[in-house]
Amino acid sequence: MKRLVFGTILLLLMVSCSTEPSLPKIPLSKSVIASLNIYDQSITFIDGDTKEKMIWEVPHPFKNGILLSNDKLLLLNKESAKGYVYQLSTGKSKEWEIGEGIETGLLSSEKILYLADQQTNKIKMFNLDGNLLKETTVEHTPFAIFEDQHHLYVSYLDHPGIAILSIDQLEMEGTIPSHDGAAGGFITENQELWLGGHGSGVHIQENIYIYDLKNKQLTATVHAPLMPIDFITKDGKVYVLSHGSNILREIDSTSHQILRSVEVGANPFSMTLYNNYLYISNYDANEVEIIDLHRFKQIETIPVGDGPLQLIAREGTANAK
Numbered sequence: 477m478k479r480l481v482f483g484t485i486l487l488l489l490m491v492s493c494s495t496e497p498s499l500p501k502i503p504l505s506k507s508v509i510a511s512l513n514i515y516d517q518s519i520t521f522i523d524g525d526t527k528e529k530m531i532w533e534v535p536h537p538f539k540n541g542i543l544l545s546n547d548k549l550l551l552l553n554k555e556s557a558k559g560y561v562y563q564l565s566t567g568k569s570k571e572w573e574i575g576e577g578i579e580t581g582l583l584s585s586e587k588i589l590y591l592a593d594q595q596t597n598k599i600k601m602f603n604l605d606g607n608l609l610k611e612t613t614v615e616h617t618p619f620a621i622f623e624d625q626h627h628l629y630v631s632y633l634d635h636p637g638i639a640i641l642s643i644d645q646l647e648m649e650g651t652i653p654s655h656d657g658a659a660g661g662f663i664t665e666n667q668e669l670w671l672g673g674h675g676s677g678v679h680i681q682e683n684i685y686i687y688d689l690k691n692k693q694l695t696a697t698v699h700a701p702l703m704p705i706d707f708i709t710k711d712g713k714v715y716v717l718s719h720g721s722n723i724l725r726e727i728d729s730t731s732h733q734i735l736r737s738v739e740v741g742a743n744p745f746s747m748t749l750y751n752n753y754l755y756i757s758n759y760d761a762n763e764v765e766i767i768d769l770h771r772f773k774q775i776e777t778i779p780v781g782d783g784p785l786q787l788i789a790r791e792g793t794a795n796a797k
Contacts, residue, residue: 536554538552657674663689
């Protein structure tokens with residue numbers, strides 16, 4: 477009997493101690509730039525107006541994140557079978573069963589989540605409640621996912637090709653021959669896929685490759701050494717971050733001419749746009765750099781956690797408390 481009572485008390489103590497870590501609340505009214513710092517497992521939230529910082533020390537490893545809504549952030553880790561959805565306004569989280577091997581993903585314009593599973597070579601489709609809707613197997617290791625109105629375009633990590641899938645049924649509809657090691661990119665209104673990457677083996681990528689999605693062929697290249705990996709478009713310009721040379725370039729989206737370039741901090745990996753400013757994560761410097769697009773000049777650097785790999789901008793919600 478004494479053992480039973482002791483065991484019950486011990487169980488109650490264990491349950492009472494297993495509470496979630498307390499993370500600062502990120503008010504919905506605030507516009508923030510989130511720096512995902514993978515070495516120390518922290519997230520630095522930078523107020524877009526005051527530049528004040530709030531820091532989350534996340535109790536598990538993560539490599540990437542996808543903003544599911546103004547108040548929900550999904551954190552991914554390829555080695556874990558779970559995805560973690562955090563509510564920014566409360567700091568609380570819940571787990572999704574998504575399977576191991578998830579490296580990247582895309583939240584579509586129709587609010588459907590597509591995840592690239594590199595362990596089973598699958599593209600998985602989820603709704604925003606974390607329910608698996610469909611999945612399909614592709615021929616090689618999937619990496620980046622892009623969308624237009626009717627299709628998903630999936631670049632391969634280990635093969636020079638881009639798979640074309642129907643966006644609603646995930647049926648394979650073709651392949652576009654591409655370059656090795658394709659990574660970041662975007663699709664223009666003219667159905668051009670601008671695609672960068674690191675290169676493959678001893679070949680370091682120096683060009684941006686532009687594919688015509690209507691004719692399924694390469695139509696142009698833009699020299700942008702080294703390793704152009706992140707892209708943002710605004711007002712007819714394309715901003716390209718080359719993390720092997722620490723260079724940010726401004727390119728005319730129609731003529732493909734390089735208009736301006738500026739050197740940025742050490743080993744930049746990611747950028748995001750807020751108002752007329754580009755925020756750039758300088759991975760080796762543990763800082764976020766702000767570029768004024770009007771002057772095309774650095775105006776400020778902000779220290780963040782160790783290993784800032786990805787930046788995500790969240791617009792504040794008007795009238796939210």
